[in-house]
Amino acid sequence: GQQVMQIPQYQHVQEGEDFTTYCNSSTTLSNIQWYKQRPGGHPVFLIQLVKSGEVKKQKRLTFQFGEAKKNSSLHITATQTTDVGTYFCAGPDLSGTYKYIFGTGTRLKVLA
Amino acid sequence: EAGVAQSPRYKIIEKRQSVAFWCNPISGHATLYWYQQILGQGPKLLIQFQNNGVVDDSQLPKDRFSAERLKGVDSTLKIQPAKLEDSAVYLCASRSNYEQYFGPGTRLTVT
Numbered sequence: 001g002q003q004v005m006q007i008p009q010y011q012h013v014q015e016g017e018d019f020t021t022y023c024n025s026s027t028t029l030s031n032i033q034w035y036k037q038r039p040g041g042h043p044v045f046l047i048q049l050v051k052s053g054e055v056k057k058q059k060r061l062t063f064q065f066g067e068a069k070k071n072s073s074l075h076i077t078a079t080q081t082t083d084v085g086t087y088f089c090a091g092p093d094l095s096g097t098y099k100y101i102f103g104t105g106t107r108l109k110v111l112a
Numbered sequence: 113e114a115g116v117a118q119s120p121r122y123k124i125i126e127k128r129q130s131v132a133f134w135c136n137p138i139s140g141h142a143t144l145y146w147y148q149q150i151l152g153q154g155p156k157l158l159i160q161f162q163n164n165g166v167v168d169d170s171q172l173p174k175d176r177f178s179a180e181r182l183k184g185v186d187s188t189l190k191i192q193p194a195k196l197e198d199s200a201v202y203l204c205a206s207r208s209n210y211e212q213y214f215g216p217g218t219r220l221t222v223t
Contacts, residue, residue, distance in 0.1 A: 004154075031210070033210070033212075035212075041216075042203060042214040042215060042216055042217050043155065043203070043205075043212075043214045044214070045211045045212060045213070048210050048211070088154050088155075090154075093168075095168070097160065097167050097168055098143060098160075098167075098207060098210070099157055099160055099167070099168050100157070100212070101157075102154035102155045102156070103154055104153065104154055105153070105154050
């Protein structure tokens with residue numbers, strides 16, 4: 001079945017270092033979404049990418065959708081302790097019913 | 113606007129017991145989702161409603177799980193009987209356009 005994988009599973013960085021998580025889908029996606037889940041919290045929507053090769057920025061966060069629309073990345077510049085959490089990508093199911101398959105997640109820890 | 117409400121926030125039950133979770137989505141959101149999130153994993157969709165109709169329940173273990181959204185607003189998810197492997201956080205989400213808004217979740221522990 002359709003799968004969405006993320007690497008790495010965990011990442012520990014020193015505050016101020018950069019961080020990148022990668023998302024790979026087994027199928028071509030019409031769009032990709034990113035969510036952040038703080039420890040003990042619930043997923044919060046960050047962004048949706050739709051176009052092939054699309055790059056979007058939100059302050060220190062840069063999101064990219066691959067040319068083949070099968071992969072995506074999230075890059076955080078100069079991490080802060082507030083960036084701690086798990087980052088999930090989610091791709092739509094092929095059924096077209098707004099059903100999303102969530103990735104395995106990357107858990108980020110930032111050391112002050 | 114008020115967010116997605118869920119209750120209870122925590123529940124501890126013994127295996128073979130029953131449990132029910134309640135969700136009130138954001139007003140006006142026609143699409144409602146129930147997810148199961150096991151520790152260390154991403155949310156896994158259990159069931160998706162559009163108004164009071166089921167759009168997708170392909171991953172709902174129907175021998176023990178049931179869900180309803182009778183008036184197209186709030187929803188309940190029930191497990192009967194619970195198994196140890198049902199220990200997880202149950203998240204409810206509602207959708208506006210393409211963005212999903214998640215509730216705080218119910219953490220279920222089955223002993």
